[in-house]
Amino acid sequence: MHIVLTGGTGLIGRHLCRRWLSQGHRLTVWSRDPAQVPRRCGEGVRGIARLEDIAPSDQVDAVVNLAGAPIADRPWTASRRHLLWASRITLTEQLLAWLETREQRPEVLVSGSAVGWYGDGGERELTEASPPVKEDFASQLCIAWEETAQRAQALGLRVVLVRTGLVLAGDGGFLSRLRLPFKLGLGGPLGDGRQWMPWVHIEDHIALIDFLLQRTDASGPYNACAPEPVRNRAFAKALGRALHRPAILPVPALLLKAGLGELSTLLLGGQRARPARLLEEGFTFRFDDLQSALDDLSERL
Ligand SMILES: NC(=O)c1ccc[n+]([C@@H]2O[C@H](COP(=O)([O-])OP(=O)(O)OC[C@H]3O[C@@H](n4cnc5c(N)ncnc54)[C@H](OP(=O)(O)O)[C@@H]3O)[C@@H](O)[C@H]2O)c1
DSSP, rough: EEEEEESTSHHHHHHHHHHHHHTTEEEEOOHHHHHGHHHHOOOOEEEESSGGGTTTTTTTOEEEEEEOOSSSSSOOHHHHHHHHHIIIIIHHHHHHHHHHHHHOOOEEEEEEEEEEGOOOOOOOOTTTSOOOBBBOOOHHHHHHHHHHHHHHOOOOOOOEEEEOOOOSSEEEEHHHHHHHHTTTTOOOTTSSSSSEEEEEHHHHHHHHHHHHHHTTTOOOOEEEEEEEEEHHHHHHHHHHTTTOOOOOOOOOOOHHHHHHHHHHHHHHOOOOOOOOOHHHOOOOOSOSSSHHHHHHHHOOO
8 A cells, every 4th residue: 555644754653654664555754854754754665845746647545644733832822823723724735735636546534633622521421423512722723624634525535533632652742741750750630630631552543543544434533542531630640650650749720821821721621532433343452441551651761
């Protein structure tokens, strides 16, 4: 299969490339810095600066769209919001414009999204049948991102939307940021720690994206998180246990709100999300218990 990726140099993309290279697929990554692609994604992966560098005669079987500026890196000032929006929605529009020009079109577009699509869901259990609960900037971003990707259906593609939870990995992402404060014994719950955290082990995340890509009857949104979300307080405790450190120092909600503005909604709110459709369609999670996922990754943190 020839798979074209955006965001292929990121945490999830790099792991996907590793898996698909080992399975013998041909990979092309559209990147702002194509020269870095073979080093980050694997020898043999082609980096391109423009989609037009793919010849019209070169068959493309699948597109995986994950590019986007990091959402939790800094406060959502007006210019940051613009960048978060352009790097997902404008980029996806460019992808659609390119797909439209092609005579030969891929069978499937797998496009990124996040459980943040629902906004802060409080205690409500959220499946793919649930509407957004409380809109904030992050949910509006995900809603627009999904709606844009969905337009590829009119071009004849099957469209899969991956509503990703917090991806737990030993080589980047959320856990890498928590590593230092927790190792220093400064970890703990955020706010009152009651907010739900849908999480997914990177190994399961890669496997479920591959599952959805291969299954020709899969389309629409999928919650990509383990079947057992935990509250933030329980997450902090489990991470402390995996790193053999106490996790008792709470970070006051007021401090987060003052320092981060609306970005704090991402940390103080949450989603009790269930991967209902993946389970119905027969996907099996290897890590469905948080402690076993963290224990597996702790050696690499
Ligand atoms: N990791 C998680 O826990 C998580 C959870 C929910 C949703 N997601 C979403 O899933 C997607 C992939 O996640 P990830 O963790 O693999 O992301 P990541 O490591 O931050 O990588 C995202 C990729 O997007 C591209 N990118 C970054 N800034 C950009 C910009 N300003 N304009 C255009 N492209 C830009 C980069 O590719 P180049 O440098 O090659 O251009 C980068 O490698 C992201 O959109 C993320 O929001 C992730």
